[in-house]
Amino acid sequence: MQLSGRVAIVTGAGQGIGKAIALKLASYGADIAAVDVNLEKAQEIAKEAQSMGRRAMAIKADVTSVKETEEMAEKVFNDLEAIHVLVNNAGITRDGLILRMKEEDWDAVIGVNLKGAFNCSKAVLKYMTKMKWGRIVNIASVVGEMGNAGQANYAASKAGVIGLTKSIAREFASRNITCNAVAPGFIETAMTDALSDKVKEDLLKHIPLGRLGGPNDVAMGVLFLSSNAAGYITGHVLDINGGMVMA
Numbered sequence: 045m046q047l048s049g050r051v052a053i054v055t056g057a058g059q060g061i062g063k064a065i066a067l068k069l070a071s072y073g074a075d076i077a078a079v080d081v082n083l084e085k086a087q088e089i090a091k092e093a094q095s096m097g098r099r100a101m102a103i104k105a106d107v108t109s110v111k112e113t114e115e116m117a118e119k120v121f122n123d124l125e126a127i128h129v130l131v132n133n134a135g136i137t138r139d140g141l142i143l144r145m146k147e148e149d150w151d152a153v154i155g156v157n158l159k160g161a162f163n164c165s166k167a168v169l170k171y172m173t174k175m176k177w178g179r180i181v182n183i184a185s186v187v188g189e190m191g192n193a194g195q196a197n198y199a200a201s202k203a204g205v206i207g208l209t210k211s212i213a214r215e216f217a218s219r220n221i222t223c224n225a226v227a228p229g230f231i232e233t234a235m236t237d238a239l240s241d242k243v244k245e246d247l248l249k250h251i252p253l254g255r256l257g258g259p260n261d262v263a264m265g266v267l268f269l270s271s272n273a274a275g276y277i278t279g280h281v282l283d284i285n286g287g288m289v290m291a
């Protein structure tokens with residue numbers, strides 16, 4: 045699963061799962077573009093990748109912006125001379141029951157989680173097509189497969205990401221570009237810190253492996269799907285959920 049000579053873009057790389065993915069890909073040899081709305085956090089990740097001997101850059105970009113994502117891809121291609129891997133990881137939640145969910149909460153979550161993945165994919169695909177090699181890995185969620193009360197916007201965005209993944213997989217297979225998703229269960233990050241101990245206890249009852257996941261569990265799946273080893277896998281959704289949902 046070596047990624048030496050590969051250039052990988054990770055969105056939402058500043059913390060949590062994105063940080064773990066960026067550093068995992070770097071530790072397996074990839075040069076890294078750490079993309080986040082928070083430039084300082086992205087710079088820390090780039091520095092850490094550089095300390096491993098990789099070329100690495102930090103880019104401030106909001107994935108909801110077509111202009112910023114196009115400029116981001118152009119900058120990575122110019123500075124690192126390639127784009128081999130894109131990990132669409134940036135994501136947000138704005139939870140609430142449907143009858144109380146505000147329009148702006150629906151739009152914000154669909155905008156970052158789904159439109160953001162579309163924008164970044166579209167921006168890099170022209171470079172991957174030129175290179176005749178590419179790997180896109182989208183971070184979906186178990187919630188996109190099973191639904192979740194109080195997360196209609198988030199679940200819809202992640203189900204949409206799965207449809208986007210399979211469509212890119214079909215459109216670009218002939219160019220030697222694969223597109224897969226990972227669907228994490230409940231992973232300990234800032235996003236899930238907000239859950240109460242009671243909710244976490246209840247969740248554990250539904251996880252056969254008996255623990256919440258860690259960012260590294262997700263990063264290992266992304267590493268595999270980004271590598272040569274996964275060359276005959278496309279349009280797949282890899283569940284990383286401790287057995288919580290078994291397709």
Ligand code: NAP
Nearest residue numbers: 056058060061081082106107134135185228230231233235
């Ligand atoms: P996190 O800790 O909240 O990190 C998300 C990162 O994305 C943050 O650095 C955030 O920056 C950045 N970001 C937010 N909006 C952005 C935008 N518009 N453009 C660029 N960057 C943006 O979340 P996480 O738990 O690591 O989750 C990462 C991904 O995994 C998300 O797609 C999430 O839906 C998915 N996921 C998480 C879990 C879980 O249990 N944690 C489970 C399933 C799937 P700021 O913090 O500065 O806003």
